[in-house]
Amino acid sequence: MPKNVPMVKVYILGEGFDVPEGSTIIGALEYAGFQLTVGVGCREGFCGACATLYREKGDYKLQAGLACQTVVTDGMNIAQIPFVPAEKPIYDINKVDPDIEAFKTLYPTLFRCVGCNTCTKICPQDIEVMDYVQALIRGDVARAADLSFDCIRCGLCALRCPAEIVQYNAAILARRLTGKYLLPKSPDLEARVKEIAEGLYNNELEKLTTSNTETIKKRYYDREIKTG
Amino acid sequence: MYPEYMRKSIRKVEKTRPERLKLARSGKAIFPMMSAEERQEVLDKFHPDYKKDARKKVRIGPNKGDNITTEVVDQLEAYSRIKPDYFDLKNPDYETDVLVIGAGSAGFSASLLAAENGADVLLVTKLRIGDSNSMMAQGGIQASVRPDDNPVLHYLDVMGGGHFDNIPELVKALVAEAPDAIHWLQDLGVMFDRNEDGTMLTKPGGGTCRPRMHSARDYTGAAICRTIRDEVLNRPDKIKILEHQPAVELIKDENGNVAGAVLYHLENRNYYTVKAKAIIIATGGFGRLHVKGFETTNHYGATADGLVVAYRAGAKLLYMDSVQYHPTGAVYPPQILGFLCTEKLRGLGAQPVNKNGELFVHPLEPRDIEASAFIRECTERDLGIQTPGGQVGIWLDSPLIEKLSGPGTIKKNLPAMLRQFERFDVDITQDPILVYPTLHYQNGGIEINDHCETNVNGLFVAGEAAGGIHGRNRLMGNSQLDLIVFGRRAGIYAAEYAKKAKTGKLTLSHITEYDQEVKKIGIDRKHISPMVLPDYTPASVKERQYTTEYQGTLR
Secondary structure, three states: OOOOOOEEEEEEOOEEEEEEOOOEHHHHHHHOOOOOOOOOOOOOOOOOOOEEEEEOOOOOOOEEEEOOOOEOOOOOEEEEOOOOOOOOOOOOHHHOOOOHHHHHHHOHHHHHOOOOOHHHHHOOOOOOHHHHHHHHHHOOHHHHHHHOOOOOOOOHHHHHOOOOOOHHHHHHHHHHHHHHHHOOOOHHHHHHHHHHHOOOOHHHHHHHHHOOHHHHHHHHHHOOOOOO | OOOHHHHHHHHHHHHHHHHHHHHHHHOOOOOOOOOHHHHHHHHHHHOHHHOOOOEEEOOOOOOOOOEEEHHHHHHHOOEEOOOHHHOOOOOOOEEEEEEEEOOOHHHHHHHHHHHHOOOOEEEEOOOOOOOOHHHHOOOOEEOOOOOOOOHHHHHHHHHHHOOOOOOHHHHHHHHHOHHHHHHHHHHHOOOOOEOOOOOEOEEOOOOOOOOOEEOEOEOHHHHHHHHHHHHHHOOOOOEEEEOOOOEEEEEEEOOOOEEEEEEEOOOOOOEEEEEEEEEEEOOOOOHHHOHHHOOEOOOOOOOOHHHHHHHHOOOOEEOOOOEEEEEEEEOOOHHHOOOEOOOHHHHOOOEEEOOOOOEOOOOOOOHHHHHHHHHHHHOOOOOOEEOOOOOEEEEEEOHHHHHHHOOOHHHHHOHHHHHHHHOOOOOOOOOOEEEEEEEEEEOOEEEOOOOOEOOOOOEEEOHHHEEOOOOOOOOOOHHHHHHHHHHHHHHHHHHHHHHHOOOOOEEOHHHHHHHHHHHHOOOOOOOEEOOOOOOOOOHHHHOOOOOOOOEOOEO
């Protein structure tokens, strides 16, 4: 770290610690001597493990973010939320139809949405959570899948929802149903899988695995490169 | 966000942009690809693996005498965390057919296939299930699906990328099962990007001769990993899950087969023992060892644990002298130091330029070549840009993407990248980003055959912990692929093995013996592995924390 970085005071578990300005919440926790065992994961904003609640100085609002992505401010009060207990129904994806009935059966709480938009406001990924919940209520599974695509399952939406909906679990079902049933199938993919199963490339692959390095090298450097 | 002196350099980038754009639109190569000789020269002179102190000889264990990455040797030449005598192995806490260690995409695929093949599975993980490098992969997964592509071309690309050091039988399995892996994932519900006619959207990657990269926006790894995680969660009758409990040693039986593991609960600090007929290591790689002081794109748990415990149990390692540095890690702003800037940026047309806005390398050379060229630009040629924090980098001209493919392209194809930088007030559609190579992948690993078997009976490996598939350099999109192909294979073959396995009396004597070897070479008792978690406590804070002795990096 460069020298003479200005410091800010943050409150962790109620106690004040001086940490370098510009630190992320995770950086601040570690600078203050905490060793993270839960409530930490990829540290790059992809896994949703480090959901954190905080309050900024002079503000009554309870805010939320990912600890690996949120920069501390002077006077910030921090509480990590290692995980959100949430219901996850068990299903066989091969026996679920991609329509409203699936959600009526597996996630009936969705239909209690009061439209308060708390979920959308708290989402650290800026996902229109309430909009996808509404799409599911309308039975528009593909729309919900599209809107929820960037979800990283931090659980903050479910944590704050006054209707106790488990938005993020419903969303993964929507995306799986869309990927499996609603998006068009690729004819090229089907054809290639069949070709391989029929052994079309067996001989040539077998030849390659038994060729010497010089032969492979020559074929590598001679191969035609197409980028488009 | 960028300070004025960086702005000055950005203005130079903007000045050369129209000319570079014209070049990119012309369809001609925007910069000549290096010849084999040029590639070797830039690797020899600038790749971190080739530095004098990058490797040292390991003095104990199955690879004794081999030159291995220095930081890995330090993990291998260390004492065990446990005292074997403390454990009552007659009464294990858990019993299972197949123990899967590691809950990323390889561990999930392995668990699913082991369960489908009749085994009871125990899946254990250090962090939450899914919190893994798999989840962080952005750019894509390779599979030769287009009509102008085929597994043979894919094979050649993998071999060339790996400097022809790859194990042929593993490469064959990888490329031949790639389309089926995509098909399996699609059938489980992964939303791959498609064209309007339903065909898969495919993009080129560094070192591929065809556009072969399948993607799910730039959340490809997340889309795959969370889908199969959901499927794992749907099978509670066959797959039991333990979180926050890394395996810190393997248990063997009196016949020398692996037969279980010792778990360490990170929260209640208890140890638990598992008896298992077969074990699959799917613990990923070692980015958090910060080899040669490099920043890393890897998740918090990537500390080579699986490698260390397998090595102590007698498993051979392969190519542990080779480290992959991703060319484009963020170096500015400081909060995202080391963050991965996906190769897909270059696949979509972003160009690397120096502080004067000049192109200096083809944007899609294999990763080690590209990274070495970036390091050359910043060191020997001194044409990099220094950050206020003292890092140095080159520009990756991301606004070109929108100039080439129209406004909105970045938002549509790179939402994660856009969001990562927006959080720190950098708009990548308008301004270039500053990048430098970052530690990305463990090219080597535990030696396996195409059944994912190691030289130790009952021990299987899949994912980044396995060595040989990618030779000494992995191409983009082949890791996401190997997680699935070899994850599934490991699950199938481990279940098959478990059906026939007869486990003898459990023992940890190999730990006692290994510790004696460590003592013999004069290692200080405070060196303990596996690391389990990296240590980011500042030294000044640590000075006040010696209430008990540190155990490696855990206190």
